[in-house]
Amino acid sequence: MMPAADAEKLLADVEAFCQELRPIEELCYVEHRYNDQLVPLARKHDLLGMVVPPAYGGRGADTVTYARALARIGREGTGVRTFFSGHTSIGEYPIMTWGTEEQKRRYLPAACRGEKILAFGLTEPEAGSNPLEMRSTYERRGDHFVLNGVKYLISNGGIATTIVTFAYPAGRQGRISAFLIDTDQPGFQSEDLTAKMGMPTANTAMFEMTNLKVPLANLLGEEGEGFRIAMGTLISGRISVAAGCLGVIEDCLAEVVRYAQERSQHGKAIGRHQLVQEHIAAIEMDRLATEALVLRAAEAKDASAAHPGDAKRHAQAELLAAQAKLYASQAAWDAADRAVQVFGGRGWSTLYRPGRHLQDVRVCRIYEGTDEILKLKIAAAVLGKEYEAYR
Ligand SMILES: Cc1cc2nc3c(=O)[nH]c(=O)nc-3n(C[C@H](O)[C@H](O)[C@H](O)COP(=O)(O)OP(=O)(O)OC[C@H]3O[C@@H](n4cnc5c(N)ncnc54)[C@H](O)[C@@H]3O)c2cc1C
Incomplete structure (x- = not known):
């Protein structure tokens, strides 16, 4: 586990990064261009090696702390969070886990400093x-x-x-x-x-x-070990997607609550209309369920990392990561859709956060294992390995 003070500092740095990034990200989004300030700002706040051990220049976050960081980053948008998934969850992570000492020394400190992007x-x-x-x-x-x-x-x-x-x-x-x-x-x-x-x-x-x-x-890794490395890396990647989706849901909820209190129609705040409240209740329930699944998966991954070679713990982490990712990505898609609905015509515009989330978060049901592949995986875990439908 990461010491509590270090975890708190990391999350404070993430918060500062997100606040500094937001106006730049919003401008890039409406202008439809790559945000070239993301890497420099992440470097400034020392966020390019969140899970990398301090010996290799990183912050040494455990998976639970890292998931909280990614949930906060996910509020800024799926594109921003996807950068961190690519660079850290599925970039630095396999080097940390399967790299030789020489590979770790050659790549990880430079990746933490932002001199290498993965x-x-x-x-x-x-x-x-x-x-x-x-x-x-x-x-x-x-x-x-x-x-x-x-x-x-x-x-x-x-x-x-x-x-x-x-x-x-x-x-x-x-x-x-x-x-x-x-x-x-x-x-x-x-x-x-x-x-x-x-x-x-x-x-x-x-x-x-x-x-x-x-x-x-x-x-x-060893020659011939590539498939195992890829599948092992996807556990880390899927938790990162699920955590990012939690952030999307949190942001949609915050936006909807604010808007439902500010916007009036038929003589009262739209938040007083029961059908609008139904959207808010649905997003809130999905936020709670998603948070629980993300934390459970992250804890399982930390438990598996603490017991290398324990096949049962590894399988448990793999399954929980798939379950969290499947649920979170569908819940985030639904939350963004509901947020667009509550915003009405403004919701359809990319000048507002719900519309941007809706467009961006759709990919979370596709990459790092589609909905269908994850469902097959979950069903096989329930039915038994001999029922694996995707082999
Ligand atoms: C924005 C974005 C970023 C990405 N980033 C990365 C990345 O960084 N690295 C990387 O390696 N990849 C990345 N991907 C690729 C992503 O992981 C794949 O798109 C995904 O795994 C699905 O593969 P596919 O697109 O070839 O679809 P296909 O595999 O062709 O699937 C098409 C459809 O068939 C369904 N299907 C396939 N097989 C079965 C089956 N056995 N049973 C039931 N249904 C099935 C799928 O669920 C899907 O609905 C990214 C994709 C996107 C869109």
Whole structure:
């Protein structure tokens, strides 16, 4: 556990960051452009290595504290929170967990200082819900590997300096391995994806590896361990999405309460109309349920981290992360939809927070495991492994 005073300081820094970021983020959103002040401000408030151990330059937050931080950041928007998920939850986390000492020293302090920005490249045009269908390959040639392939829909993919990525041995003979690839090397090319329905201030990109030379020292984990690393990383990623969705719900509730008290129609504040109150009660119930699930998943992940090698605790953390992410992303979508409704015509405008949340949060039901894949996972946990429908 992180000492209480350190946790309090971290959350105070997150609060200061969010307050400073908000006017800039709002302007970027309405102008539909990438928020290039996010990284400098996160660096200023020392938020680029929240879960990284202090020995590698980070703040050493446990998962519960980090989830609270991400919930606060999620209030600023799913695009802002997605940056942190990409850089920390699925970027720094796998290096912390499976990296060699040399890899940790080379990447983590620089990532905490914002000199390196991280991303996680698993999805491909032909491999989304089933990463085993990926086509990227690697081949060992002397003192390096050569990687080829295309990764699609990668958060931070166009701003990252280093990406955790995955490939099969050439000819797809054997199992997937994980690599740390540096994006300044010849053979790496990225393209920002701009035709998207939300998160205009965040970076989403595809990238291509064409005979990309990767030093042998950049293999992450053991050869053939890539799928396990990817799935282990998704536990951290799913909790981050769920925590961010909690923030979206909290922000929608705050906006709706304020607006329902300020706006009058039919001679009274709209908050006095019972059908408007129904929206407020529904958002509040979802906030409570989501918070409970997020904290439970975060506690389970901390318990699993405290007992490495305990398969039961690991499975419990994995299941709770999937459950929290499924529930939170649907609840946040519903909360944003209700908030838009309470705001009426203004709700439909991206000049107001509910409309922006609605557009942005939809992706949370798709990335880091779609609703459908998570439901199958939860059903298999209830029915038994032999019922796994996605194998
Ligand atoms: C904005 C954004 C950011 C992203 N960031 C990242 C990132 O940083 N890194 C990364 O690696 N990926 C990222 N992704 C990719 C994301 O994880 C995938 O889009 C997601 O896993 C779904 O894959 P897909 O889009 O190929 O859909 P598909 O897998 O083709 O699925 C299409 C539909 O079929 C359903 N389906 C598929 N298989 C089954 C089944 N067995 N049973 C029932 N239904 C099924 C799905 O649930 C879905 O409804 C991002 C995506 C977006 C949109």
